[in-house]
Amino acid sequence: MADSTSSLTIAMVAGETSGDQLGASLISEIKKREPNAEFIGLGGRSMISLGFPEKHDIEILSVNGFFDPMLRLPSLIRLLFKLRREIILRQPDCFVGIDSNFFNLILAGMLKKKGIKTVQYVSPSIWAWREGRTKKIARRIDLVLTLYPFEAVAYNEKSVKAIFVGHPKVAEYSNNDYDSLKIAVRQDLGIGMEKLVLAILPGSRRSEVARSGRDFLETALKLGDKIDRFLIPAANVKRYQQLFSMLADYPELQGKVRLFQGKSKEIMAAADVVLVNSGTATLEAMLLRKPMIMSYRLGRLTHFIVSRLVKTKYFALPNILAGEKIIPEFIQNEADPERMAKAVKSLLSGNRVDELMDRYNELQLMLSSSQGEGREASEAVLAFCRNGIDGLAQ
Secondary structure, rough: OOOOOOOEEEEEOOOHHHHHHHHHHHHHHHHHHOOOOOEEEEOOHHHHHOOOOOOOOOOHHOOOOHHHHEEEEHHHHHHHHHHHHHHHHHHEEEEEEEHHHHHHHHHHHHHHHHHEEEEOOOOOOOOOOOOOOOHHHHHOEEEEEOOHHHHHHHHHOOOOOEEEEOHHHHHHHHOOOHHHHHHHHHHHHHOOOOEEEEEEEEEOOOOHHHHHHHHHHOOOHHOOOOEEEEEEEOOHHHHHHHHHHHHHHHHHHHOOOOEEEEEEHHHHHHOOEEEEOHHHEEEEEEHHOOOOEEEEEEOOOHHHHHHHHHHOOOOOOOHHHHHOOOOEEEEEHHHHHHHHHHHHHHHHHOOHHHHHHHHHHHHHHHHHOOOOOHHHHHHHHHHHHHHHHOOOOO
């Protein structure tokens, strides 16, 4: 381990686009306080742009459910032991797993046995299901950094050290002039303010786009006489290629649909309504004050298992945070394009939108940490890496 006078070495493993973005915010804030800090592990393009080493493909960890990981099991196992070997060899001051909870919890357990301090940034959803995981998490993780306040409460009640650090997206999207932002983005895209625009975000994982992409495009077809433009931001190059191929089956949408690589914030800002997969994108749509429809499909066997284990009634983050359904959810067999199109039309008519905006304001206030922008997360990581649990403010 590094001594008190040397620069810190921090191992990080981030999975998927959302984890990469959180990792980038964390690295940026750590570098402000510890300019000579070194980073090792696995990250995506946002982390790499800040100098994180580009040694592994983040796409390997872009899996969900029970059965998708099994299909990639050989490559996941190879990656697991490769990272374990690299991190133990470097003996970092601490390890930070970002999202990708199943993979990172296994890796953290291996590293903790070798005396490396462990952090999990983004909580496994013990509040939603598999409550028995808490003891396993406590054995493998020294500190949990949570994005939502109720998660930290749930962990601390079970004697697992957890700190609510807020979501960097909340700070990023705060104090926006939403109308001015919409006007500016539409000007950049060459779309008049009189046009009706639907943003379509079918997910960042290959499996999500494969299962939900056609539901979303079929919904667009049914809205062809109502919507002037359909804008689709692909999460990365591979999702762009996947969606480009899928769009070839929908020639009726030609001339109305535009596919982008990235630019999810801009695309949602330009929209009147957002049709979105589950996950961080629902939070971003809420922070941009966009009426939204959420839809999600799992594999049949995964859904069969999850539906019998899950205890939360909702899947969209705004609904989970509100404790009630404030935005429509269309899950599994309910993801019917006819019904989804009808829900979009209802939002376009202004039905209950003012009430929805009031709830969005309340939820954003609840999510705001005292500092935001990843600063509390960086301060917690630095204090913990240097001094362990005793270094954290009580």
